[in-house]
Amino acid sequence: MDVGIIGMGKMGRGMAASLARAGHTVRAWNRSPEGAQGIPGVTPVATAAEAFAGDAAITMLADDAALEAVVVEGGLLDGGGRPSVHLGMSTVSVALAERLTAIHGRAGIPYVSAPVFGRPDVAEAGKLNIVAAGPAEAIDGAAPVLDAMGAKTWRYGEDAKRANxxxxxxxxxxxxxxxxxxxxxxxxxxxxxxxxxxxxxxxxxxxxxxxxxxxxxxxxxxxxxxxxxxxxxxxxxxxxxxxxxxxxxxxxxxxxxxxxxxxxxxxxxxxxxxxxxxxxxxxxxxxxx
The missing domain is CATH 1.10.1040.10 (N-(1-d-carboxylethyl)-l-norvaline Dehydrogenase; domain 2)
Known part of the structure; x- marks a missing residue:
C-alpha cells in the first residue's frame, strides 16, 4: 500500500521502518527534515501535504497542539491530498479526537484513532499493540498497514474517541x-x-x-x-x-x-x-x- 507518515520522532521512525520492511511504499515528513532521512525504503518528502495522501496517511505527533497545527491549521483537509484513511496514532485528548472526527466528516476523509502501546524498540520490531476506533470499513481497509506495525489491533467500535x-x-x-x-x-x-x-x-x-x-x-x-x-x-x-x-x-x-x-x-x-x-x-x- 501507499502510505504517508507525518511525524518522525523515535516512534514514527520505527513505524516507518516496519512499514517499509513489510513492502509498503512509504513517504515521510517531519518538521525537522533530518528526522525523515536515513530510513531504508522510506522516501522523505518536502511538505506535510505530500505525505497526507495515498492509501493511508498516518500522523504520529507529540501532542494536541502539534497535531492541530499540522493537520487543521496547516490546511491538510482542505488541500488536494485525499488519503483513503487518516490514521491518527498520536496520544491526544478525547476532545481533539471528537473534533477531528467532525472535521474529517465534513471533508469526506475517514478518520480512525489508532494510538499505540509500545516503546521505540517495539515500533521498530513491528510489535506494537494498536488501539483502533473509527469506521469499520476504514479500519478493515487499513489492516495491512496496521498489521505491519503491530502485533495486534484492538478494536473499540466506530466512535474514534474511544481509542483515545x-x-x-x-x-x-x-x-x-x-x-x-x-x-x-x-x-x-x-x-x-x-x-x-x-x-x-x-x-x-x-x-x-x-x-x-x-x-x-x-x-x-x-x-x-x-x-x-x-x-x-x-x-x-x-x-x-x-x-x-x-x-x-x-x-x-x-x-x-x-x-x-x-x-x-x-x-x-x-x-x-x-x-x-x-x-x-x-x-x-x-x-x-
Whole structure:
C-alpha cells in the first residue's frame, strides 16, 4: 500500500521502518527534515501535504497542539491530498479526537484513532499493540498497514474517541505502576534493602509483567537516559486523562497525585529523562530532613 507518515520522532521512525520492511511504499515528513532521512525504503518528502495522501496517511505527533497545527491549521483537509484513511496514532485528548472526527466528516476523509502501546524498540520490531476506533470499513481497509506495525489491533467500535480514552487510561496505569515502584523502593531502602534487590524480587514474582520489568529495570539501575518515553510526555498524558475524566464526571484521585509528582519531577529538571525517573521523586523525599 501507499502510505504517508507525518511525524518522525523515535516512534514514527520505527513505524516507518516496519512499514517499509513489510513492502509498503512509504513517504515521510517531519518538521525537522533530518528526522525523515536515513530510513531504508522510506522516501522523505518536502511538505506535510505530500505525505497526507495515498492509501493511508498516518500522523504520529507529540501532542494536541502539534497535531492541530499540522493537520487543521496547516490546511491538510482542505488541500488536494485525499488519503483513503487518516490514521491518527498520536496520544491526544478525547476532545481533539471528537473534533477531528467532525472535521474529517465534513471533508469526506475517514478518520480512525489508532494510538499505540509500545516503546521505540517495539515500533521498530513491528510489535506494537494498536488501539483502533473509527469506521469499520476504514479500519478493515487499513489492516495491512496496521498489521505491519503491530502485533495486534484492538478494536473499540466506530466512535474514534474511544481509542483515545483507552490509550489515556492505559498510560495512567503505566505511570501509576512507576509511582508504586518508586514509593516501594523508597520504603525498602529506608530499612536497608537496596531498591534493586527489592525490584528483582517483585519483577520476577508478584509483578512479572512487561511494564514492571521494563520500567523496574530502569529504576533499579537509575537508567533514565536516553529516554524511551519522556517524563514530560507522561505528564501530558496524565493531564489529558484527568481532563477526560472531568468531562465524564469520573473522579481519579490517584491521577491527581501522579500529576503533582510529575510536576515536581519536571521542576527538578527530569522532564527530558525517561518516565521511569518519576521514581526519583519518592527517593528524594525520603532523604529529606
Amino acid at each position: 480514552a483507552v490509550k489515556l487510561a492505559g498510560n495512567f496505569m503505566i505511570v501509576a505502576a512507576i509511582e508504586a515502584m518508586g514509593e516501594a523502593c523508597a520504603l525498602s531502602e529506608s530499612h536497608g534493602v537496596p531498591g534493586a534487590e527489592f525490584l528483582d524480587l517483585v519483577m520476577n514474582t508478584i509483578f512479572a509483567a512487561p511494564i514492571y520489568k521494563n520500567y523496574g529495570g530502569a529504576i533499579a539501575a537509575s537508567r533514565y537516559d536516553p529516554p524511551g518515553f519522556g517524563l514530560s510526555l507522561g505528564a501530558k498524558d496524565v493531564r489529558l486523562a484527568l481532563q477526560a475524566a472531568e468531562g465524564a464526571g469520573v473522579p481519579m484521585p490517584v491521577a491527581s497525585v501522579l500529576r503533582d509528582n510529575l510536576i515536581e519531577a519536571i521542576a527538578h529538571g527530569d522532564g527530558a529523562k525517561d518516565l521511569a525517573a518519576l521514581a526519583e521523586v519518592s527517593r528524594r523525599r525520603s532523604r529529606r530532613g
